[in-house]
Amino acid sequence: MNEFAGTRHLVRLALRRDRVVLPLWVLVLGVIPVTTTGVYDQLYPDAASRAALTATTSANPTLSLLYGRAFDLSTAGGFTAWRYGVFISLFVGLACVFTVTRHTRQEEETGRQELLSSTVTGRKAPLTAALLVAGTGALATGLIIAIGLIAAHLPAGGAIAFGLGITLNGAVFTGVAAVTVQLAEFSRTANGLASAVLGTTFLLRAVGDSAGGLGWLSWLSPIGWGNEIRPFAGERWWVPPLMLGTAILLAGVAYVVLPRRDIGMGILPARPGPASGPAGLRSPFALAARLHRGALTGWLVGFAAGGVLTGAMADGIGDLVGNSEQTKQIFERMGGASALVAAFLAVMASLFGMIAALYAVQAMLRMRGEETAVRLEPVLATRVTRMRWAAGHLVFSLGGSALLLAVAGVGVGLTHGLRVHDVGGQIPAMLGATMAQLPAVWAVGGASMLLFGFLPAYSAASWTVASLSLALTLYGPILRLPQPVLDISPFTHIPKLPGATAAPAPMLWLTAIALVALALGLTGFKRRDIG
Numbered sequence: 001m002n003e004f005a006g007t008r009h010l011v012r013l014a015l016r017r018d019r020v021v022l023p024l025w026v027l028v029l030g031v032i033p034v035t036t037t038g039v040y041d042q043l044y045p046d047a048a049s050r051a052a053l054t055a056t057t058s059a060n061p062t063l064s065l066l067y068g069r070a071f072d073l074s075t076a077g078g079f080t081a082w083r084y085g086v087f088i089s090l091f092v093g094l095a096c097v098f099t100v101t102r103h104t105r106q107e108e109e110t111g112r113q114e115l116l117s118s119t120v121t122g123r124k125a126p127l128t129a130a131l132l133v134a135g136t137g138a139l140a141t142g143l144i145i146a147i148g149l150i151a152a153h154l155p156a157g158g159a160i161a162f163g164l165g166i167t168l169n170g171a172v173f174t175g176v177a178a179v180t181v182q183l184a185e186f187s188r189t190a191n192g193l194a195s196a197v198l199g200t201t202f203l204l205r206a207v208g209d210s211a212g213g214l215g216w217l218s219w220l221s222p223i224g225w226g227n228e229i230r231p232f233a234g235e236r237w238w239v240p241p242l243m244l245g246t247a248i249l250l251a252g253v254a255y256v257v258l259p260r261r262d263i264g265m266g267i268l269p270a271r272p273g274p275a276s277g278p279a280g281l282r283s284p285f286a287l288a289a290r291l292h293r294g295a296l297t298g299w300l301v302g303f304a305a306g307g308v309l310t311g312a313m314a315d316g317i318g319d320l321v322g323n324s325e326q327t328k329q330i331f332e333r334m335g336g337a338s339a340l341v342a343a344f345l346a347v348m349a350s351l352f353g354m355i356a357a358l359y360a361v362q363a364m365l366r367m368r369g370e371e372t373a374v375r376l377e378p379v380l381a382t383r384v385t386r387m388r389w390a391a392g393h394l395v396f397s398l399g400g401s402a403l404l405l406a407v408a409g410v411g412v413g414l415t416h417g418l419r420v421h422d423v424g425g426q427i428p429a430m431l432g433a434t435m436a437q438l439p440a441v442w443a444v445g446g447a448s449m450l451l452f453g454f455l456p457a458y459s460a461a462s463w464t465v466a467s468l469s470l471a472l473t474l475y476g477p478i479l480r481l482p483q484p485v486l487d488i489s490p491f492t493h494i495p496k497l498p499g500a501t502a503a504p505a506p507m508l509w510l511t512a513i514a515l516v517a518l519a520l521g522l523t524g525f526k527r528r529d530i531g
Contacts, residue, residue, distance in 0.1 A: 353437025367452060
């Protein structure tokens with residue numbers, strides 16, 4: 001039988017399963033760059049303001065660490081490529097990794113792939129279908145970026161180079177995931193390995209772009225390659241073939257390794273577990289802790305690093321925006337504070353809250369993952385009740401998000417306090433600013449629990465709720481959307497700390513809404529059938 005038989009049908013199946021998630025991340029990541037081009041001329045209207053921006057960026061290695069090297073900030077295209085290139089590449093890479101794992105290793109882990117393989121399905125068809133779906137998503141994101149920038153009257157060459165870099169970066173990490181799903185036996189391990197590669201390449205790029213004399217490190221990172229294409233700054237058209245060749249090489253390695261393992265197994269042998277469980281693993285909470293500890297640890301490291309970077313660059317934000325009144329108005333509209341640094345810190349505190357909401361959703365959806373993998377039923381066959389089992393996961397979804405915000409607040413307050421010589425005052429202020437986001441985070445988590453309790457088949461729509469809240473809060477003020485539309489996001493109602501008055505009423509209402517949603521979701525879970 002043809003080893004690729006059934007690929008077309010598996011692609012259709014994967015696209016149907018991802019009909020919500022895939023278009024969502026494609027549209028959100030594809031539209032973001034266009035939002036900057038329309039306001040660039042207002043933010044930096046003359047040559048003097050653009051020269052000041054370039055000088056400040058060059059003198060601040062923290063900005064290069066975060067956004068990459070800026071090759072030309074005198075044009076809207078160059079500014080857009082610098083501002084969004086690294087982070088869009090990062091998120092596209094993550095999306096491609098999760099897509100490949102979901103349609104390969106996760107299918108084997110749940111036993112569905114073995115059933116499909118008993119039909120007229122070739123051995124290489126599932127991997128090929130996953131690569132095509134993930135690659136299509138990356139390609140669609142790059143096309144939307146390129147078309148949007150061309151429609152905004154930016155040079156076509158730079159727009160195509162920018163979109164091509166994003167697409168090929170996604171292709172490279174699609175290849176990385178294709179290899180890791182052959183190595184690991186479980187989807188979590190495969191995602192962890194691929195994410196570790198992605199994080200390592202991000203760090204290599206960060207060090208290479210910010211540390212003098214270590215620029216060669218950026219060439220060890222696919223994310224760095226995307227930046228080295230230099231969109232709108234004298235494009236280097238010889239870099240994309242390097243990225244394409246790497247993606248093809250990684251996919252080839254995956255195809256070579258694939259026949260060397262059995263379905264459901266990985267190249268790396270799984271370690272046999274102990275004959276009996278440890279004494280500390282005899283409760284539903286202990287089981288939840290074992291399941292969540294790896295993900296929570298990774299998120300904590302990320303929030304700690306983000307907090308330190310934010311605090312390090314906060315004091316220089318005034319130099320970055322110069323004397324542009326339009327920029328100050330945007331920061332004040334988003335942050336609600338009169339002082340520019342306080343407004344910037346308020347925006348970042350809100351951003352930490354929105355990212356923590358993504359963790360809360362991920363932790364909530366772990367319950368659905370345990371259910372669909374048929375690991376929940378054996379647990380409930382013991383003396384463990386549904387409520388006790390769910391409570392263990394809720395502790396990590398709600399308490400874990402609170403811990404993330406606390407770590408970010410301390411990180412920002414510590415580094416910013418060291419720079420302004422006020423550690424004792426900045427740590428409590430920033431801790432309060434980040435923890436103020438918690439009611440909104442819990443509201444998003446409550447919506448996820450509500451879907452899990454009553455509409456478990458649509459639990460993945462929780463990502464839509466979180467992404468919509470993030471998009472409205474980040475880009476709604478810039479696009480001047482009507483206030484009723486902005487109010488859809490729970491983060492709109494949170495006081496913009498530090499700098500604003502801490503109004504308790506909105507936070508109390510959001511907490512009440514979150515608790516009601518959680519209670520209703522638990523009630524629905526208690527009464528519905530498992531599976």
